Amino acid sequence: MTETIELALKTLEAQLNQPLETALEACARCGLCAEACHYYRADAKVEHIPAFRAEKLRSVYRYEHDFLSRLFPVWTGAKKLDEPTLASLTEIAFSQCTLCRRCTVNCPLGVDTPLMMRAIRAMATASGAAPEILVMLADSAIEKGKDPSFFKDLFLEQITEMEEQLRDVTGDPTATIPVEKQGAKILYVPLAGAHTILPPAVVFNAAKEDWTLSIFEAANYGVFLADVSRAKQVAKRIVDEASRLGVKEIVIAECGHAYASYRWDVPNWFAGQFDFKVRSLIEVLADYIRDGKIKVDPTAIPEGVTYHDSCNLARNGGLIEEPRYVLKNVVKDFREMTPNRDEAICCGGGGGLVALAEYADRRIAAGKPKAEQIQKTGAKVVVAACENCRLQIGDINEHYNLNVKITAITDLVVRAMRLPKPLPGMEAEHLFEGEEVTVERG
Amino acid sequence: MSDTKLSLDFKGLLCPMPVVKLAKAIKEIQVGETLEAVATDPGVMADIPAWTRSTGHELVSLDKREDKTFKFVVKRVK
Numbered sequence: 001m002t003e004t005i006e007l008a009l010k011t012l013e014a015q016l017n018q019p020l021e022t023a024l025e026a027c028a029r030c031g032l033c034a035e036a037c038h039y040y041r042a043d044a045k046v047e048h049i050p051a052f053r054a055e056k057l058r059s060v061y062r063y064e065h066d067f068l069s070r071l072f073p074v075w076t077g078a079k080k081l082d083e084p085t086l087a088s089l090t091e092i093a094f095s096q097c098t099l100c101r102r103c104t105v106n107c108p109l110g111v112d113t114p115l116m117m118r119a120i121r122a123m124a125t126a127s128g129a130a131p132e133i134l135v136m137l138a139d140s141a142i143e144k145g146k147d148p149s150f151f152k153d154l155f156l157e158q159i160t161e162m163e164e165q166l167r168d169v170t171g172d173p174t175a176t177i178p179v180e181k182q183g184a185k186i187l188y189v190p191l192a193g194a195h196t197i198l199p200p201a202v203v204f205n206a207a208k209e210d211w212t213l214s215i216f217e218a219a220n221y222g223v224f225l226a227d228v229s230r231a232k233q234v235a236k237r238i239v240d241e242a243s244r245l246g247v248k249e250i251v252i253a254e255c256g257h258a259y260a261s262y263r264w265d266v267p268n269w270f271a272g273q274f275d276f277k278v279r280s281l282i283e284v285l286a287d288y289i290r291d292g293k294i295k296v297d298p299t300a301i302p303e304g305v306t307y308h309d310s311c312n313l314a315r316n317g318g319l320i321e322e323p324r325y326v327l328k329n330v331v332k333d334f335r336e337m338t339p340n341r342d343e344a345i346c347c348g349g350g351g352g353l354v355a356l357a358e359y360a361d362r363r364i365a366a367g368k369p370k371a372e373q374i375q376k377t378g379a380k381v382v383v384a385a386c387e388n389c390r391l392q393i394g395d396i397n398e399h400y401n402l403n404v405k406i407t408a409i410t411d412l413v414v415r416a417m418r419l420p421k422p423l424p425g426m427e428a429e430h431l432f433e434g435e436e437v438t439v440e441r442g
Numbered sequence: 443m444s445d446t447k448l449s450l451d452f453k454g455l456l457c458p459m460p461v462v463k464l465a466k467a468i469k470e471i472q473v474g475e476t477l478e479a480v481a482t483d484p485g486v487m488a489d490i491p492a493w494t495r496s497t498g499h500e501l502v503s504l505d506k507r508e509d510k511t512f513k514f515v516v517k518r519v520k
Contacts, residue, residue, distance in 0.1 A: 192485025
């Protein structure tokens with residue numbers, strides 16, 4: 001047995017707990033998961049059935065754990081793990097499953113196929129077979145946490161410039177983007193780049209919120225690798241920052257996997273009770289509108305608007321009605337996709353796939369059901385509260401000629417706040433008029 | 443004139459795409475050679491130094507230019 005295989009099997013064994021063993025044992029082969037999966041809906045072949053994918057890991061599990069299977073593998077379809085099998089498992093787990101869990105909620109037995117795909121991802125990561133770019137992105141984030149001094153001055157310089165822009169567009173000379181403010185109520189964790197800092201800063205200032213900006217980004221590529229050690233190191237940066245500043249809550253930017261992981265996984269990884277709670281920016285926006293802390297013009301967005309439920313926010317995160325509440329307060333013509341909410345179809349960009357250029361064709365092909373859903377609404381604007389979803393919908397917009405504009409919830413709220421001057425990129429009076437901002441993607 | 447072997451345009455790319463494309467491009471040059479890129483996302487000011495530190499490549503320079511773009515030069519080390 002090679003060292004790679006040994007590591008992969010050791011990682012599988014280490015992950016075996018009741019939920020994973022149940023998933024590995026419980027499938028009734030009914031096939032109901034097929035239609036639940038966006039890969040199968042896009043291209044109805046057997047390889048795209050979640051149960052088929054799961055069987056690949058089950059066959060390895062049987063060989064390791066069933067005496068008869070080890071003696072007579074052909075009888076039970078058991079498979080001894082070898083390098084080609086590990087490579088095939090790795091490819092399946094990273095390119096043919098976005099971990100959206102729609103198969104799980106549609107399975108009569110609740111078989112968690114994505115949990116098995118995560119197990120494979122963990123095996124691949126531990127044995128050095130995972131996609132290199134995901135490892136690099138996770139390690140870069142960890143590096144930032146080890147010594148923030150190497151980027152902090154540059155970061156603060158950017159924030160000072162953004163603060164000037166903020167004051168200019170709001171007409172409020174006292175508007176601020178506080179960083180490392182001790183005792184602030186909210187620690188807002190953005191994604192990298194100005195587009196997830198400036199619009200929320202507008203909102204926080206208008207609501208007169210006691211907030212501070214994290215110096216780190218919410219994205220956590222350790223989650224996509226199913227590597228708890230790396231994911232925990234990435235998360236620890238923000239957990240430590242929140243503890244150090246003594247904030248009451250962490251508010252996560254519009255990002256699916258970051259919200260789901262900080263809300264549900266991080267407390268488990270750290271096995272403790274935090275002094276702060278975790279919320280999504282969308283929940284905060286809903287509260288501000290409900291409590292009258294920000295004023296929005298309900299006629300500000302006249303175009304037909306539809307909302308894409310990010311799997312990590314809705315099905316896996318529980319954020320279902322809050323985004324709709326916000327949108328119905330700023331949009332005149334809101335149209336639901338069908339199905340939606342916890343039954344929403346994955347856009348195809350989850351699970352880290354947007355960063356994996358080698359699987360771009362599969363990702364775009366798997367986005368076909370989402371493209372069809374969008375088309376059926378007739379909406380000209382698609383709102384998604386997740387960066388990966390927005391990037392993916394941008395790609396399927398181009399590929400399937402949807403001719404829609406893709407935007408974040410906060411951007412629409414800021415438009416509806418009718419600022420004295422528009423934020424950069426929001427200069428056009430209507431979303432669908434004026435010059436389009438072209439965003440190239442890998 | 444620099445001896446940069448590859449010039450890349452990352453303008454319009456949002457995180458994590460500049461790092462994704464940089465990681466791919468670094469393999470197209472030889473050890474000891476440099477590449478340069480221009481980006482518009484301010485996130486590169488933190489992401490690129492973090493990437494070079496975690497991968498062991500050398501960040502030769504990283505500057506904000508007057509046109510509000512960011513130019514960085516990276517040397518392949520291994």
